[in-house]
Amino acid sequence: MSRLPQPQQPLCHGPRKEEWERAHEAMKTDEVRWSSLALDGIQSDGGAALIEHRRCPACGSSISRHTTALQAVEILSSLAGIHARSLEAIARAATVGGRLGE
Numbered sequence: 001m002s003r004l005p006q007p008q009q010p011l012c013h014g015p016r017k018e019e020w021e022r023a024h025e026a027m028k029t030d031e032v033r034w035s036s037l038a039l040d041g042i043q044s045d046g047g048a049a050l051i052e053h054r055r056c057p058a059c060g061s062s063i064s065r066h067t068t069a070l071q072a073v074e075i076l077s078s079l080a081g082i083h084a085r086s087l088e089a090i091a092r093a094a095t096v097g098g099r100l101g102e
């Protein structure tokens, strides 16, 4: 019985350096995939440029690429909105439940 080819998991990669580099570069150049990776932070490059770090779901290492101030603000603003709505949900549940400790 022959097996059909299995679709490749685009976020998985092997242990060799070339496999890491190829997969990480592919993640950096695919905007949809890049934005789906966990954010590891944004930092200055020591000058005027900004670097965005995302976490590789296959190996857990940080993958980095340059970003703009506008993109960085948009990312952090989106996360701030998520955090604010989550805190509001916690506060609402605590109000209904009568306390925060449980």
Ligand SMILES: [Zn+2]
Pocket: 013, 020, 023, 024, 056, 057, 058, 059, 060, 061
């Ligand atoms: Zn990786």
